[in-house]
Amino acid sequence: MxxxxxxxxxxxxxxxxxxxxxxxxxxxxxxxxxxxxxxxxxxxxxxxxxxxxxxxxxxxxxxxxxxxxxxxxxxxxxxxxxxxxxxxxxxxxxxxxxxxxxxxxxxIVVPEEGCYETLEYLHQKGYKLVVATNGANQAIESKLRKINCRQFIDETFSADMTKECVTKPNPIYFKELLDYLGYHEKEKILLIGDSLHSEVEGGKNTGIDTCWYNREQLPAKEDAIPTIEIHKLKELTKKL
Ligand SMILES: [Mg+2]
Known part of the structure; x- marks a missing residue:
């Protein structure tokens, strides 16, 4: 399961x-x-x-x-x-x-190492994949196409789509995101990102598990402990 x-x-x-x-x-x-x-x-x-x-x-x-x-x-x-x-x-x-x-x-858009393989694997495993950013939605769509990964992503969401004009880690951002997706089973969601502030704290404040992509192997902070930590994207294919 x-x-x-x-x-x-x-x-x-x-x-x-x-x-x-x-x-x-x-x-x-x-x-x-x-x-x-x-x-x-x-x-x-x-x-x-x-x-x-x-x-x-x-x-x-x-x-x-x-x-x-x-x-x-x-x-x-x-x-x-x-x-x-x-x-x-x-x-x-x-x-x-x-x-x-x-x-x-x-x-020019350069993918992170292992991005294509990881998304392809998770998509094939049947996970619903969403990309959510603080940037503009047009930018997400074009960036995902340029790295040839758009087909693995079910939905995209960005700060410019929020009604309240909010960004991560504001809990209202995540509330609007879940409303947009029509999905509210928080215990079945994992939030994955490189920022302790935007994603790890954001997830914590919203009651969602988080995975910190700690590429530079930085020390964690006491008040922002992720559920999972990875140093390479491909580790997700082992953990999920
Ligand atoms: Mg980031």
């Missing part, structure tokens, strides 16, 4: 290797701006980008538009390039580059 019926996967850094998408887009951007790409520069960008978003969410970055203004999001996104490459590029140039950067991010 299988313990679980429904497996809910995260996408970025769980089924796909987001780092490689970003590297590709960053490389293209340096080309267009006339820089010579190096891994060192990319590592610097990643640290910078992480800090930028942290500062942004902590209200440390001033934006000259209101949140509901359509210029708000492109401005925030573009400000990152302006600040990183300052003073070589202007805000106007950064705003011009932004839609291209977003396209480049979608151009």
């Amino acid at each position: 299988k313990k679980y019926e429904l497996l809910i996967f995260d996408l970025d850094d769980t089924l796909i290797n987001n780092n490689e998408n970003v590297r590709y887009a960053f490389k293209k951007m340096t080309e267009v701006l006339g820089y010579t790409y190096s891994d060192e520069m990319f590592n610097k960008w990643q640290k910078f980008d992480k800090k930028f978003w942290l500062d942004f969410y902590n209200g440390k970055i001033e934006i000259p538009y209101n949140k509901d203004d359509e210029r708000f999001v492109p401005y925030v996104q573009s400000l990152r390039y302006r600040n990183f490459f300052r003073p070589q590029i202007s805000m106007e140039r950064a705003l011009e580059i932004n839609p291209k950067f977003i396209d480049w991010l979608k151009e």
Whole structure:
């Protein structure tokens, strides 16, 4: 007897290797701006980008538009390039580059090691497979097609489909997800993802078992203990 019926996967850094998408887009951007790409520069960008978003969410970055203004999001996104490459590029140039950067991010999608085999196996075993993210639904569909795995997935769900505009790990996100799926047997659901915050805590707060995809073999946190832990996706074919 299988313990679980429904497996809910995260996408970025769980089924796909987001780092490689970003590297590709960053490389293209340096080309267009006339820089010579190096891994060192990319590592610097990643640290910078992480800090930028942290500062942004902590209200440390001033934006000259209101949140509901359509210029708000492109401005925030573009400000990152302006600040990183300052003073070589202007805000106007950064705003011009932004839609291209977003396209480049979608151009190449690299699956996580063992992704295809694992999803194919679980699908054949009769599990219902769902992908749920905090990104946009259009992005999930196109990414899954690009890694040739869409046929294994029963449903996709994303933050932009929630009525309350919520993201993981908010329990309302998971409530809306289960309502959308019309499935409420929580004890038969396993939530799988790379984030202790979004998936492990999210599952815990919602009363759903979790599987932490701990690719980098990081230490766990006391308040976010997963039901299962794996270091490679393929381990799921042994555990489920
Ligand atoms: Mg993730």
